[in-house]
Amino acid sequence: MTEMNSVLPPLSERSNVLRWIRKNLFGSVLDSILTIIGVLIAYWVIKGFLTWALTTARWEVISANLRLILIGQYPLEQAARLWIGVAFLIFLGGNSIGIWARESRFSVALLLSPAILALLPFSSGPRTWLIVLSVTGLVGWWLGRSRPEVLRRSVIIGWVISLPIIILLTHGFTPVDSGGVLAIVKTNLWGGLLLTFLLTVVGILFSFPIGVLLALGRRSELPIIRLASVMYIELVRGVPLITILFMAQLMLPLFLPQGVTIDRVLRAMVGIVLFSAAYLAENVRGGLQAIPKGQFEAAHALGLGKAQTMIYIVLPQALRLVIPILVGQFIAVFKDTALVAIVGLLDLLGIAKTVLAQPKFLGLQREVYVFISLIYWVLSYGMSYLSQRLEERLGVGK
Amino acid sequence: MADEPIIKVHDLHKWYGNFHVLKGINMEVKRREVIVIFGPSGSGKSTFIRTINRLEEHQRGEILVDGIELSHDVRNIEQVRMETGMVFQQFNLFPHLTVMQNIVLAPIQVRKWEKKKAEEIAMQLLERVGIPDQAHKFPGQLSGGQQQRVAIARALAMQPKIMLFDEPTSALDPEMIKEVLDAMVELAKSGMTMLVVTHEMGFARAVADRMFFFDQGQIVESGTPEEIFKAPKEERTKLFLSQILSH
Ligand SMILES: Nc1ncnc2c1ncn2[C@@H]1O[C@H](COP(=O)(O)OP(=O)(O)O)[C@@H](O)[C@H]1O
Ligand SMILES: [Mg+2]
Numbered sequence: 138m139t140e141m142n143s144v145l146p147p148l149s150e151r152s153n154v155l156r157w158i159r160k161n162l163f164g165s166v167l168d169s170i171l172t173i174i175g176v177l178i179a180y181w182v183i184k185g186f187l188t189w190a191l192t193t194a195r196w197e198v199i200s201a202n203l204r205l206i207l208i209g210q211y212p213l214e215q216a217a218r219l220w221i222g223v224a225f226l227i228f229l230g231g232n233s234i235g236i237w238a239r240e241s242r243f244s245v246a247l248l249l250s251p252a253i254l255a256l257l258p259f260s261s262g263p264r265t266w267l268i269v270l271s272v273t274g275l276v277g278w279w280l281g282r283s284r285p286e287v288l289r290r291s292v293i294i295g296w297v298i299s300l301p302i303i304i305l306l307t308h309g310f311t312p313v314d315s316g317g318v319l320a321i322v323k324t325n326l327w328g329g330l331l332l333t334f335l336l337t338v339v340g341i342l343f344s345f346p347i348g349v350l351l352a353l354g355r356r357s358e359l360p361i362i363r364l365a366s367v368m369y370i371e372l373v374r375g376v377p378l379i380t381i382l383f384m385a386q387l388m389l390p391l392f393l394p395q396g397v398t399i400d401r402v403l404r405a406m407v408g409i410v411l412f413s414a415a416y417l418a419e420n421v422r423g424g425l426q427a428i429p430k431g432q433f434e435a436a437h438a439l440g441l442g443k444a445q446t447m448i449y450i451v452l453p454q455a456l457r458l459v460i461p462i463l464v465g466q467f468i469a470v471f472k473d474t475a476l477v478a479i480v481g482l483l484d485l486l487g488i489a490k491t492v493l494a495q496p497k498f499l500g501l502q503r504e505v506y507v508f509i510s511l512i513y514w515v516l517s518y519g520m521s522y523l524s525q526r527l528e529e530r531l532g533v534g535k
Numbered sequence: 536m537a538d539e540p541i542i543k544v545h546d547l548h549k550w551y552g553n554f555h556v557l558k559g560i561n562m563e564v565k566r567r568e569v570i571v572i573f574g575p576s577g578s579g580k581s582t583f584i585r586t587i588n589r590l591e592e593h594q595r596g597e598i599l600v601d602g603i604e605l606s607h608d609v610r611n612i613e614q615v616r617m618e619t620g621m622v623f624q625q626f627n628l629f630p631h632l633t634v635m636q637n638i639v640l641a642p643i644q645v646r647k648w649e650k651k652k653a654e655e656i657a658m659q660l661l662e663r664v665g666i667p668d669q670a671h672k673f674p675g676q677l678s679g680g681q682q683q684r685v686a687i688a689r690a691l692a693m694q695p696k697i698m699l700f701d702e703p704t705s706a707l708d709p710e711m712i713k714e715v716l717d718a719m720v721e722l723a724k725s726g727m728t729m730l731v732v733t734h735e736m737g738f739a740r741a742v743a744d745r746m747f748f749f750d751q752g753q754i755v756e757s758g759t760p761e762e763i764f765k766a767p768k769e770e771r772t773k774l775f776l777s778q779i780l781s782h
Contacts, residue, residue, distance in 0.1 A: 434590050435627035435686075439641035439693060440616040449640060453631050 189503070198501045199508050200258070202492045206509065209328015209483050215309075218319065219331065220266045222306040224273045226299060227251070231274035232292045235281025241526070248274035300342060307335070324402040328483035330512060332402070336474040336484065340409035341467050347410065348417025349456075353447065355422055366418070373415035379476050382408045386480050405477045413470050420462045424455030457531055464524035468517045475513075485509050541566045541601050541697060541728055542587065548595035549582060556582050557593070558752040566696075569729045571739040571760075574749030575775060580732045583749070584699050587730065588619045601696060617645065620690030624702040626682045628674035628689070634661070635670045638689045646693065653692070660688035664718045680711030684718050691722075698722065700731040734779050740764065748772045 162172040199206070208219060227248070234244040252271035255264045281288055307327065311317030327335070354366030373381070385408035389399060399407075428451050436446040456463075478487035489505045492498060498505075542564040549557040556579045564570055572580050585591040586598060589605050589612045598605040600615045629637050638660065639653040648656075661667045664684040666677075674682055683703055690698060700719065704712045716738050723729055723742040733739070739746055740760050747757045748769070756769045767773045 431623060431625055431627040432629065435621075435623065435629070437590060438588055438616060438619070438621035439689070440613060440645040441641055442613070445644050449644065450629055454629075457631065 190507075194504050195501055196504060198492065198498045198504050202495075202498070202505075205488050205492055206329045206485065206512075208331045209488055210326040211322060211328065211331060212326065215320070215322055217266075218306045218309070220269070222303045224266075224270055225295075225302060227270050227274040228277040229292060229295045229299060231277025231279075232281040232288060232295070235278040235283075236285045236289055236292060237530075238526070239282055245275075245278060248278060300338060303338075304335070307331070324400050327402060329488045330485055332477075332482065332487075333471075333474050333484040336402075336406060336409060336477060337467075337471045339406045340413050340470045340474065343406075343410040344413035344417050344470070347414035349421050349452070351414060351418035352421035352425060355418065356425065370415045370418050373412055374419070378408070378412050378473055379479060381412050382476055382480050384408070385411075401480075402482065405480065405482055409470065409474060409477075412473075413466070416466055417463070420459050420466060421455065423462070424457075424459040425451060427458055428454055460524060460528055460531070464520060468520050471517060471520070472513060485512065538565065539602075540564055542730075543599040544587075544596070545598075546596035547583070547586065547593050547598065549579075549586065549591065549593045556752050557586070559596070560752075560754060562747065562754070564697075564728060564730065566728055567726045568744045569723045569727075569742050570731065571743040571746045572730065572732045572749060573734055573736075573739070573746065573775075573779075574755075578749040579752040580749050581701050584701050584730055584732055587697075587699060588616050588621055590621075617693060618695055619697045619699055620693055620695035621699045622683070622686050622690055622701070622703045624705050626674070626679070626686045626706070628682055628686055630674050633671050633673055634666075634677070634685050637674065637685060638692045641689070642692050657688070657692055660691050661685075663691075663721070664688050665714070678711060679707045680714045683707065683711075683715045687715075687718055687722070697728045697730070700729065700733065702732050702734075704733065704735060736764075736776075736780060748775065750775075 163169045204213065208216065211219065231248050234241065234248070238244050249271055251267040251274070255267035255271075259267070281292065306319070307322065308324070309319040309321040311320050313320050351366050351370060354362045355370065357363045357366070382405060385404040386401065389404055389407070393399065432450055432454070433446060436450045441449070474484055475486040477484050478490065481487070483491060486509065489509050492505055493502060540563040542562070544560055544562040547557055547560040548555070560583060562570075572584065574580055582591055586593045586605075587600065593605075601618055603611050603614050603618075605611060605615060628634075629640070632640065635654065635657055638657040639648075639650065642648045642653040642656070643650060658667060658670065661670055664687055666681050666684055669677055669681060669685070674685065677685065687703075703719070704715050707715060712735070716735060719729075719731070719738065720742055731738070731743075743760050745757060746760055746763045748755045748763070748767075748771070750771055756763070756767060756772045763772070764776070767776060
């Protein structure tokens with residue numbers, strides 16, 4: 138990569154700005170007209186937006202409700218637990234960058250972004266935490282960089298246990314009144330970005346293995362398994378997510394023994410996982426179909442059994458092929474979690490409605506929705522960017 | 536015991552749907568023998584050689600490999616596959632694994648060897664086929680001839696008693712055929728039992744003990760290279776040989 142960048146085109150071809158503009162924007166009469174119309178529209182839209190954003194918009198609705206938007210009704214005195222969870226993730230992230238992406242300056246700069254956010258007018262608590270986050274990330278990065286061999290294993294273990302740890306930190310385990318550490322915070326208090334994040338991560342992580350199993354089931358030699366997989370996949374793909382979420386809220390209790398209740402957030406998670414798994418299965422199946430017969434034959438000829446052939450030969454190649462599609466689907470899961478607002482959970486979108494219901498902030502839909510759209514966009518784009526890096530590293534599509 | 540054939544094929548029949556591909560094949564192969572199978576395209580050579588490690592199922596007749604009968608019994612199939620190595624026309628290396636990983640995967644997973652032992656043996660094999668310096672590259676970074684030599688090393692790593700080759704040089708550019716044939720000649724001279732589908736008559740002359748001419752799912756003629764090249768008995772064999780030798 139670096140080599141390519143350092144090779145400049147010959148002098149005669151080095152386009153200066155004017156020539157580039159003339160060639161690409163004013164190559165013909167039609168081009169020129171389109172360019173002018175495009176510029177006018179862009180000017181009109183951007184001017185309108187900026188005028189609003191910089192003069193009339195009342196952004197105090199965001200600053201006053203930032204806590205609600207980020208963590209919902211989660212008790213403020215327990216918020217340190219969430220910060221610790223985030224710090225743990227950032228530490229692992231820094232570690233991983235240090236070990237696997239040592240040359241990527243952009244990734245290191247990413248670790249500094251919390252500290253940069255700390256420049257915004259926060260109160261001293263969050264500001265301290267933001268700086269702590271950056272420091273943890275950088276320490277993790279430095280450790281990973283200096284001892285990659287030693288840390289590789291522990292980082293992987295760290296990622297594996299990270300979800301249980303985050304959930305444990307968020308939920309807690311000692312009864313509220315006992316005064317012990319990590320008092321339980323009921324899920325009806327979880328909200329905002331915190332809830333969206335947890336729904337997404339659980340949705341992705343659990344739907345992945347289920348989706349792979351369904352894809353394998355669909356190719357199984359046992360007719361019953363094949364039929365069950367096909368029926369499940371086609372059934373789920375035939376209904377909108379929102380109906381599944383409603384069913385998870387309203388119908389799941391019917392299947393449970395009396396007296397057993399499942400938490401509403403958990404029900405939503407189950408719905409998202411079951412929904413996403415069906416789509417994932419179809420995507421993985423596409424990858425499986427692309428693996429040539431010769432790969433199976435070579436594996437079998439070497440004495441590898443069916444399961445071994447799948448695990449070591451076919452799945453790694455199939456999954457690599459579908460990484461771009463899977464990431465697209467993961468981003469879709471992230472955005473689809475917004476539907477839980479309709480069944481009454483207070484995720485990012487749900488909390489926006491709560492914010493807007495306050496008499497003080499009536500009519501400020503624009504500010505609130507622009508802000509949460511920005512959050513959705515930054516995170517979606519982040520995922521998409523990371524996956525492109527991953528694809529480059531794994532040589533997908535090479 | 537030593538003279539007991541390691542492969543016994545008796546009255547082997549196979550159909551693809553209604554299409555009768557193999558029509559009563561009989562063959563016995565002794566230990567350390569090198570067999571060359573040749574014949575026109577579509578005559579069932581690949582199908583036949585693939586029934587010997589059960590990549591293809593047969594419908595009638597019997598196949599015994601080292602005393603193990605190939606049937607629906609999965610354990611027998613596993614055992615036979617452990618004892619036979621196969622090299623394909625299209626190499627079929629695993630593109631997501633390095634050369635070294637390609638070679639050690641089956642010994643570690645199937646034979647349950649220690650990684651270290653497997654890697655040592657893999658290195659020896661890579662030296663034997665002349666590409667020890669490519670161990671940590673991926674198959675996509677190698678030439679066709681190198682890939683096929685990796686495929687040979689990969690099959691040998693399982694320490695098979697029999698090696699099956701299905702047109703191992705047909706997908707290669709002419710300048711790479713020799714390096715692969717050299718590795719095969721060396722293997723033949725080391726005493727490996729080999730079944731080779733090929734039209735490389737130089738190879739057949741040099742190392743084959745017996746040759747079988749296939750046409751339309753049957754063995755038309757068989758004999759030593761001497762007999763086949765000097766005095767073929769059947770018209771079809773003569774015609775076919777004159778066609779491929781005129782090139
Ligand atoms: N999977 C299959 N299904 C149906 N027919 C097949 C299949 N594989 C091979 N055949 C047919 O069987 C015949 C023998 O094929 P093959 O053993 O590959 O011949 P050879 O290797 O001698 O060229 C050919 O006519 C081929 O078209
Ligand atoms: Mg063939």
